[in-house]
Amino acid sequence: xxxxxxxxxxxxxxxxxxxxxxxxxxxxxxxxxxxxxxxxxxxxxxxxxxxxxxxxxxxxxxxxxxxxxxxxxxxxxxxxxxxxxxxxxxxxxxxxxxxxxxxxxxxxxxxxxxxxxxxxxxxxxxxxxxxxxxxxxxxxxxxxxxxxxxxxxxxxxxxxxxxxxxxxxxxxxxxxxxxxxxxxxxxxxxxxxxxxxxxxxxxxxxxxxxxxxxxxxxxxxxxxxxxxxxxxxxxxxxxxxxxxxxxxxxxxxxxxxxxxxxxxxxxxxxxxxxxxxxxxxxxxxxxxxxxxxxxxxxxxxxxxxxxxxxxxxxxxxxxxxxxxxxxxxxxxxxxxxxxxxxxxxxxxxxxxxxxxxxxxxxxxxxxxxxxxxxxxxxxxxxx
Amino acid sequence: xxxxxxxxxxxxxxxxxxxxxxxxxxxxxxxxxxxxxxxxxxxxxxxxxxxxxxxxxxxxxxxxxxxxxxxxxxxxxxxxxxxxxxxxxxxxxxxxxxxxxxxxxxxxxxxxxxxxxxxxxxxxxxxxxxxxxxxxxxxxxxxxxxxxx
Amino acid sequence: xxxxxxxxxxxxxxxxxxxxxxxxxxxxxxxxxxxxxxxxxxxxxxxxxxxxxxxxxxxxxxxxxxxxxxxxxxxxxxxxxxxxxxxxxxxxxxxxxxxxxxxxxxxxxxxxxxxxxxxxxxxxxxxxxxxxxxxxxxxxxxxxxxxxxxxxxxxxxxxxxxxxxxxxxxxxxxx
Numbered sequence: 001x002x003x004x005x006x007x008x009x010x011x012x013x014x015x016x017x018x019x020x021x022x023x024x025x026x027x028x029x030x031x032x033x034x035x036x037x038x039x040x041x042x043x044x045x046x047x048x049x050x051x052x053x054x055x056x057x058x059x060x061x062x063x064x065x066x067x068x069x070x071x072x073x074x075x076x077x078x079x080x081x082x083x084x085x086x087x088x089x090x091x092x093x094x095x096x097x098x099x100x101x102x103x104x105x106x107x108x109x110x111x112x113x114x115x116x117x118x119x120x121x122x123x124x125x126x127x128x129x130x131x132x133x134x135x136x137x138x139x140x141x142x143x144x145x146x147x148x149x150x151x152x153x154x155x156x157x158x159x160x161x162x163x164x165x166x167x168x169x170x171x172x173x174x175x176x177x178x179x180x181x182x183x184x185x186x187x188x189x190x191x192x193x194x195x196x197x198x199x200x201x202x203x204x205x206x207x208x209x210x211x212x213x214x215x216x217x218x219x220x221x222x223x224x225x226x227x228x229x230x231x232x233x234x235x236x237x238x239x240x241x242x243x244x245x246x247x248x249x250x251x252x253x254x255x256x257x258x259x260x261x262x263x264x265x266x267x268x269x270x271x272x273x274x275x276x277x278x279x280x281x282x283x284x285x286x287x288x289x290x291x292x293x294x295x296x297x298x299x300x301x302x303x304x305x306x307x308x309x310x311x312x313x314x315x316x317x318x319x320x321x322x323x324x325x326x327x328x329x330x331x332x333x334x335x336x337x338x339x340x341x342x343x344x345x346x347x348x349x350x351x352x353x354x355x356x357x358x359x360x361x362x363x364x365x366x367x368x369x370x371x372x373x374x375x376x377x378x379x380x381x382x383x
Numbered sequence: 384x385x386x387x388x389x390x391x392x393x394x395x396x397x398x399x400x401x402x403x404x405x406x407x408x409x410x411x412x413x414x415x416x417x418x419x420x421x422x423x424x425x426x427x428x429x430x431x432x433x434x435x436x437x438x439x440x441x442x443x444x445x446x447x448x449x450x451x452x453x454x455x456x457x458x459x460x461x462x463x464x465x466x467x468x469x470x471x472x473x474x475x476x477x478x479x480x481x482x483x484x485x486x487x488x489x490x491x492x493x494x495x496x497x498x499x500x501x502x503x504x505x506x507x508x509x510x511x512x513x514x515x516x517x518x519x520x521x522x523x524x525x526x527x528x529x530x531x532x
Numbered sequence: 533x534x535x536x537x538x539x540x541x542x543x544x545x546x547x548x549x550x551x552x553x554x555x556x557x558x559x560x561x562x563x564x565x566x567x568x569x570x571x572x573x574x575x576x577x578x579x580x581x582x583x584x585x586x587x588x589x590x591x592x593x594x595x596x597x598x599x600x601x602x603x604x605x606x607x608x609x610x611x612x613x614x615x616x617x618x619x620x621x622x623x624x625x626x627x628x629x630x631x632x633x634x635x636x637x638x639x640x641x642x643x644x645x646x647x648x649x650x651x652x653x654x655x656x657x658x659x660x661x662x663x664x665x666x667x668x669x670x671x672x673x674x675x676x677x678x679x680x681x682x683x684x685x686x687x688x689x690x691x692x693x694x695x696x697x698x699x700x701x702x703x704x705x706x707x
Contacts, residue, residue: 022401022407025437041444055397068440113402118398118635120636124635130389137650145628149627193633195631195633245663246660390567391565391568394639396641398559399560402555
């Protein structure tokens with residue numbers, strides 16, 4: 001199997017409401033930006049993978065509905081709908097399709113027009129209708145329950161979590177695409193509205209409109225397109241059981257799927273010491289609290305050490321291992337695109353194209369995705 | 384609930400709020416205010432695209448840049464008679480006719496109601512024209528139906 | 533499907549123009565019939581008829597799970613209805629939150645009542661957690677490790693809501 005690389009990246013502006021465009025035009029904005037970055041036209045694309053959580057817009061067959069925007073007319077098109085991981089799964093699928101040898105250049109697109117629905121209600125409908133739907137409060141409720149477990153296990157404070165949100169929002173100030181540009185303090189987070197104890201408004205990600213597209217290309221084709229390729233080094237995915245009471249989210253000490261997926265991705269990539277070897281991580285953290293549990297799952301620290309890493313600045317832009325220079329999910333969350341943005345931002349870091357949010361000399365970057373009852377995608381990119 | 388197996392009869396109910404975007408909004412505004420049916424011309428292949436779109440779905444190259452006002456007349460390309468009454472999602476009382484209407488000068492069909500017509504006499508190729516609703520609210524039913532010329 | 537009502541019952545779409553940008557607001561409202569299946573039906577029948585909470589004991593690893601299901605989630609062994617057993621209706625709160633914000637309940641299309649407490653409850657002797665409502669909705673009065681017991685509805689219909697909520701067992705402290 002030859003190498004596969006990312007040669008084109010396009011993101012829309014992420015905003016709370018994009019009313020100037022319908023969903024088709026929103027998709028198109030990201031597609032055009034990715035094609036322009038790769039200096040390709042739609043004729044150069046062999047296949048298209050589109051990711052979207054269609055219940056958030058209540059349009060069934062969204063891959064059909066958006067075809068004028070995706071450029072999929074008379075091409076092989078496949079849709080992926082895997083919750084929060086939708087965007088990272090389209091990246092995995094783009095890698096799989098090119099790796100298979102079937103296609104040389106695959107365009108992957110993740111998008112969401114979240115302002116078109118009540119996101120929390122729409123997410124609640126992902127849970128089992130008989131057993132769990134009436135209890136579930138979108139993503140906020142279950143993530144808050146995990147947070148309470150993490151607090152009990154490690155004695156973590158609300159201030160520890162607030163510090164994570166402050167770092168994310170500070171990083172987002174350097175990212176022109178980010179939805180929220182908030183210059184806030186720990187006190188601002190602690191004083192923000194209590195959504196679902198211990199989760200406060202500023203601990204939680206927003207809901208955003210936007211799209212992100214990328215072009216994956218096989219070795220020779222990629223090198224013909226550009227000499228600045230973000231090569232895929234390894235990919236891993238782990239799913240968990242369906243009931244929230246069984247699954248990864250019951251383990252407040254770590255996210256089981258992320259722990260196992262990163263372990264596999266490191267092994268495949270020959271990474272022995274991820275903390276030393278990785279130069280930057282774009283991690284899917286839907287809330288400050290989740291970031292603590294998730295960081296503990298990356299094999300870069302001992303269980304319960306995440307709050308200390310944030311407090312000591314180890315994961316800040318100037319730290320040893322910067323986490324989410326983009327501002328992460330806490331600043332921007334267009335669900336079907338969110339995981340794709342993680343991969344795209346990691347690829348921008350590899351390609352040295354991240355402008356004010358660029359980490360110097362990035363050779364190895366990792367992106368993660370999180371979705372559903374607690375499953376994970378991991379993609380490691382190299383120069 | 385039967386004796387043996389449990390079934391939960393419930394529903395999935397959610398409010399949605401869709402946006403038409405700049406081009407879609409212009410179409411509906413002109414339809415509502417001026418009874419005009421507008422389409423967009425692709426600068427590359429010169430096709431007139433209906434419904435109007437920002438990019439030609441076939442060329443996918445440059446932005447469409449020209450509004451074209453249509454006559455409102457066209458031909459029936461295909462049609463069916465709707466006779467079922469459930470589920471109640473019909474815009475008008477059945478029976479009624481729905482057809483794909485190729486508006487003159489455009490590249491694509493508009494699906495709409497065929498009205499003011501003897502349902503038994505509709506045929507493919509029949510010439511029709513748009514009849515506007517008296518009360519127009521800025522949606523596709525501002526064209527009430529298409530009737531034979 | 534006998535007696536099942538099929539149809540979309542949404543009202544008319546509303547629309548508004550602002551700065552000449554069109555928005556259309558509508559309610560999508562679709563009926564569904566969800567089947568609990570063989571194992572789920574055992575749970576609900578016992579709950580309705582006998583106020584008993586049923587779990588299933590894996591015949592390989594010996595772990596007990598609620599609700600009963602056809603596969604052990606840990607070792608993926610196929611289980612049978614003979615593996616169903618009654619479990620305790622008391623347990624310990626392992627994780628909790630109090631939902632304190634408005635959102636649309638997809639079961640109704642309307643804003644769900646809040647605040648409400650929910651918790652991941654480890655029933656005594658059971659390996660996994662049951663996610664259900666807590667009676668208490670003041671988060672300062674809930675803590676992980678707290679002992680709770682199920683309160684059943686007097687009129688039970690054979691659904692999870694037959695357990696009204698879990699209430700705090702006073703004086704039992706932590707476990």
